[in-house]
Amino acid sequence: MVTIRDVAKHAGVSPATVSRVVNGLVGYSDETRERVETAVQSLSYETDYLARGLKTRQTSVIGLLAPMVSDALASQVMQGVEEEAQERGYAVMLGRTGAKSAYIAGYLRTLRTYRAAGVILISAVITPETRQLLGPNVPIISVAISDKSGSPSVAIDDEQAAYDATRHLLRLGHRRIGQLTGDPASIYVAQPRKRGYPRHDRSRLHPGDRHRQLLLRKRRRRRGRTAAAGARPHRDLRDERRDGRRRRQ
Amino acid sequence: MVTIRDVAKHAGVSPATVSRVVNGLVGYSDETRERVETAVQSLSYETDYLARGLKTRQTSVIGLLAPMVSDALASQVMQGVEEEAQERGYAVMLGRTGAKSAYIAGYLRTLRTYRAAGVILISAVITPETRQLLGPNVPIISVAISDKSGSPSVAIDDEQAAYDATRHLLRLGHRRIGQLTGDPASIYVAQPRKRGYPRHDRSRLHPGDRHRQLLLRKRRRRRGRTAAAGARPHRDLRDERRDGRRRRQ
DNA sequence: CTGAAAGCGCTTACAG
């Protein structure tokens, strides 16, 4: 393996100077720089990240933890993270937060000992333990869950999203609307979603949709039997249903 | 950070001995082992992978290169690789072989300088350049493309698969069968797929399927106009079509 | 502008 010493010898300078040039620091003449660069080229020298990381206490590794690697949302995020990381010279290390949260501790420990430059958490909550396992100096970013603990996060307003999605269906004239929030015990965003849904009331319906609603009502009557055979709506939807019925009377 | 020296001091032994115990080597008394383990526990010592890797010239990192992170097949493979890796104490480093093959060189270089223990290549061909960039000591495994260069690979027989898939359709009585192989210039498996398809001839049809074929033929006649309006079959399929027609005469 | 030196945290012959 070609080391910084080899380059130094080849260029007739000290290893310290090679390091400075390679890292783009200050403190060398143009001529020196050129000699070093030539030597780097002809020996095809490559910095040893392990050695550098050991010395500087930091590598260009970033940790990327997802619930599942093959998760649909996570895949998309991972793809994006990977693209940007590679563009900026970072390497991405993969991990799963998975079902067993014991796993995540292991990954975090690994990332710390590889001196990761930062960690991106997809669909996972940053707990005090997370912080502690990673040490105080590793930045954490959470994606898809907005963090309350002070870390930056990239996420949507889940409550508002539930509200908007429901409104969309209401505008289309639908009245029997189910909501699948996920189990609040394990799906963190279930709560805000559950809050967003019932914020609706009749007065919020868009007035311009009257016509369309009439159409839909007719169509529904025609499909009467099919509709009646449908699944019973979720308990939380009772109010909306009653609301819809009253309008029809 | 807790180092091996701290543990050594705490346990009243030398760093060398701590290293031996931690790595499960031979050469220490039971009593020593216990003292070291206690010290490791109470200080919650964690091996520095960077330092170890620098010394041993090998880390527990394995590289995982896929065409796209969000690719459907790759996602599944990645998930599996990640599970097994984590079980065995390896960390997975991500990379994309992507459209630009120039990228892959960068990843391979990175993996070499992180002293990766091995590399898994999904849907990519192992070229001499691959080998060269990674150095002679890093094992490479290719997935989804069977390697001819001597590396182990996990893949299906694409030619046979194309043959089998075609046979399946033939058995169902279909005669107008298109094949989407992908562009042979960029999709490596297009060639074997293309070979597998036309290996069929009439005599290979499963005799037990006669009855079903008759049924299908009737049905097809009924839908005559629709069928006629369908897309023209691929040029490569002409023989199969003619074959099918003759049987009807 | 440049180099000698120390040290990051570990491992591993070597010697006892």
Add this chain to the structure above:
DNA sequence: CTGAAAGCGCTTACAG
């Protein structure tokens, strides 16, 4: 069974 020492390849005050 155990320890002192050298060294992996780099960076960075320090001194000039």
